[in-house]
Amino acid sequence: MRRFPDGFMWGVSTSAFQIEGALDADGRGPSIWDDFFGESGDTGAVAVDHYRRWPQDVQLLAQLNVNAYRFSLAWPRLFPDGRRREQRGFDHYDRLIDALLERGIEPVVTLYHWDLPQALEDDGGWRDRDTAARFADFATDCYSAFGDRVKWWLTVNEPWIVGLLGYLHGLHAPGYRDDVFGEVTVFHHLLLAHGLAVAAYRAIGDGRIGAAPNLAPHYPASDDPADVAASHASDGYVNRWFLDALFRGTYPDDMRERYEAIVGPLDFVRDGDLATISEPTDYLGVNYYAPRVIQAVPGDTPWPWRVVVPEGIRTTGGFTGGVAHTEAGTPVVPAAFTDLLVRIRDDYGEIPILITENGAVFSEPVHDARRIEFVHDHLEAVHDAIEQGVPVLGYCHWSFLDNFEWALGYAQRFGLVHVEYETLARTIKDSGRWYARVAAANALPGPQ
Ligand code: FCB
16 A cells, blocks of 8 residues: 555646537637647537536546546636626636535636637737736636635646647647747746736735646657757756746756757847746646657757657666557656656755646546556656655646547547547546545555
8 A cells, every 4th residue: 555645635637628618608708729620620619518517527526536626717718808807707617616615625726728818819829928917917817706715726737838739830729830939939928927927826815826837757768978968958848948947047058049049039038037937836736648758860950859759768767668658659657757756856846746637548438447557557656756755745637537638639538537429428437436446545555
């Protein structure tokens, strides 16, 4: 048995656009995702109809024995055109929050999980500095409305993915491609939005607030110094750009020089911005899915690395050979999760960490033994980090239930609860039943 610290938060995660559907209900305005057709051609028009079925979903949460639920507020429900307040949207989240608290479930609320009001995109979206200020106003309205009951806030979800997939690869809304300047501008404005929202919270809030970046531990593909250097460089792109800004108030020199070589001066970074971005936070949300194994790309290129599919990974805990992959093709390397958590502590200090996402695509409808193994092994990895002194407050599994997986639509199932998309019927999977026992015991059972 591996016991977790008293008060450990056992949670599950979702985001508004991925589950709510009901895009026209109660005065909601359009978001950048409403008409964005990813590779799958699916949209979030129905998703899992959580906006209407939330009472049943809260019961399911109770059946999972979770004591925390991470979800996001849909900005376009609360401010349909980015400005005008829609009370019916506030009423919806009031009811949801009250129902959670009645069942002893702590709401962990994300303010920005990608569904920007279309009206703000039309004004320039995250490329425009003013969007950061608008976000701080939006956050302040949310603190005022819900802060008496919500004590755990997350500002922005995965800024790296917003820039990478929304401005470089065109895979996520708003769908721009090859716009490196746009990408790095958007990174900065999302971080600035985070900092402004933290500062606003200090004036009126008495709970905890932090960011929720996705972080990927890096490993060179070989001992070749070129691969080692490439891995460090890629780590600057994915991890240090965000963590250095948040916790040191600087952008890493190597990455800053790289961007400047590609796009010229980063003149959208103004005096004082990094002080705002590094406003002290109460905790860090960590989204962890997989490590990146990096090989050097020779020649004169601004991006001197590539991600390779590893046959094995040398983590601090030893060599993991024959790495398994999820159905999304991501390598399953729990020991890399421990490395990541220990590294955050070693490099950035004893900031309390809440795992805000971790999960895998496995399509088995209900008897999902592979997910049980995945969660078991990742919880063991979290426990290893706790034993090494990393202050981990809790674990929120991605996801509560199968949902709209952005560009990949409904084909990719991440849930502990199965959703039959024709009928929207929910069934707790074997992994959900298993997770409910772990949460109730506050401990992991021995080897499976
Ligand atoms: C993360 C997102 C989340 C979900 C998972 C699978 O990048 O934050 O919304 O899509 O991946």
